[in-house]
Amino acid sequence: MKLRTWATWLAGTAMTFLLAACGGGGSGGSSSPSTPAATTPLTFTVKMSTTSGEVGVGRTLTISALAVDSNGVDVSGNTVFTWSSADNGIATVEPVAATPANAVVRGIATGTTNVQVVATVRNADNTTTTLPAQTATMTVVPASAVSYSLSIPHTNLSMSDGQELPVKVSLVDSNGNDVSASVNSWAWASSATAVQVTASQNSATLKASNSSTTAAVTADVSVSVTAPDGRAIGGVIVVTVAKNGSATYRVVTTRLGQPVDALQVLNDHPAKFTSRVLRNDGQDVTADFDGTWTYTATSPTLSTAEAAGTHDATVSSSLAKGTGPVQSTLTVTAVSTKLSVRPAAALSVTENPTWTLVDDNQQPLTLLLMPAIPVEVTARMKHLGDDAQYTACKDWAWDKTGPVSLTPSMLMLPHQVRATGTAAGDFTITATCTVVADNTPLKLVFVGTVK
Structure with a gap:
């Protein structure tokens, strides 16, 4: 045992001399002791997605805030957002319980006021940092006005x-x-x-x-x-x-193959969209985001269901017919068990719009070239989610792109046409009209393929 102890002491002494000869193990070649590199403390910023906007009396608008650190990391999950309105007699603002970084502005009376958010970030050591207030100007317009x-x-x-x-x-x-x-x-x-x-x-x-x-x-x-x-x-x-x-990542959302950032959802007419993740080099890396994705809506009457094995989502509304419109935000967050990032995208959703056109056909449309059988295409009027007569709209017009021809419907009604494929390929059909009551322009696009 004594021999082993003596040998250990010799080895330790030799190593000490060797380290001293090499500068004590420091990177600068000096024999003075090295000091740990200073760690730059994180700083934080908060931004509001809206700097100026408007909302109608009795209607709502969703706005959001974002807190990031000096590395660009989203720290909103570790942040308390305190929202306020300068004049609650013009507009109120309330945080969304499920997503405190979002708030709902409600128009009370016509006028202009400022909406403010103060963010307090909890640091890794449990201390907090309160950031300067951010302000957005909100204008409240009459209930009958378009905002x-x-x-x-x-x-x-x-x-x-x-x-x-x-x-x-x-x-x-x-x-x-x-x-x-x-x-x-x-x-x-x-x-x-x-x-x-x-x-x-x-x-x-x-x-x-x-x-x-x-x-x-x-x-x-x-x-x-x-x-x-x-x-x-x-x-x-x-x-x-x-x-x-x-590497960086982003979520992109599409509907019927086209980019989409806004949806209309009616009580009996859900909306569908697809999400995927792209890396900064343009590669589709959706497969790497293999966790359970989240779909968070700021409206309590919105719900989202994802088709099994896909990221095809159906958005439904339980808002009663005859009520609305309600505007909110739906946030899609991609989750991965392999990567620590959580990219997200947001869509504006309007439930039961005052006036809208909806398709009466399964989209995308499929037209056969052989035999060239015409298909009736119908644009149906809706008012606050309820059916409305096509006569509520004037100046009906139809246009198309791609290998398809349009002819009047069998009943010669202005909100219907007959579509016939003329060659193989993709096409679009667009219906437009103007609401008689308030001159609101409406548009509905059908997409399809001739086979």
Whole structure:
């Protein structure tokens, strides 16, 4: 035992001399003791998705906030959001219990007020950081007036160095109609050189830049538009450019093969959409997100069911017919057992819009070329979820793209046409009309294939 102890002491002494000769094991070649590298403390920011918006008296609008740390990590789950309205006589604001980062603004009386959120982040050591208040200007319009809001699918977007990413927002009215094409006053801007913006109308291309291999950088991409009623509507997308070499992910949502960020859902007419996940190199990596995805709605009358083995979702409303419209947000979050990231996308949902057109056909449509059998296509009128006569709309018009011809229906009714395939391929059929009561323009697009 003594011999073993003596040998151990000799080995330890030899190792001490060896370390001293090599600078004590430090990286700088000095014999002085090394000190641990300083850790840069995290800082936090909070942003509201809406900077200016409007809502009707007696109606609601969902707005959201986002808290991120200096690495671009979403820390909203560790944050307490305190919402308030400067004038509850004009508009109230209440947090959504299931998702406190969301709040519902309700119009009380016509006028303008500010809605504010204060975020308090809980740090890893259980201390808290309270961030400066963020404010949005809300205008309340009469109950009979059409109001407008921005539908922004990604209020928190992750990108990588050199990546170019197309983004699109929509101007949606209180009926859930996309009226983006009816205005041309769109303005985009970036708060930092980390993200450059090239825009046309409501679509833009973001280009990310970050050469650092150790730190992420962020930029706020703002978008604003003058709505048809002359009021300014604005929002913000928080973009994080990950440290160089990191992969980033985003959820994209489509309906009938086309990108979608807004849905209309009626009591007896559910809406369907599909979600998938794309990596920053454009690869579809949905299969890597093999956990249980979540579908969180800010409206208690909305529910979402996912088809087994897919991410095809059906959104239903239990809002009673004759009531509405109700506007809310549905957030889709992709979950993985392999990756720690949880990308998400948000859709604006309008339940029981005041006026809308719905399809009376199973979509997508399928037309046979041989034999070329015509199919009756019908656009049905709805008012607050109830059936309405087609005579409630005027100036009915039908248009098409692709290998399909349109002829009057058998009964010569303006809200119906007969569609016949003329060659193999994809097509669209669009029905438009104007509501007699309030001149609201309506549009319904059918998609299909000729085989």
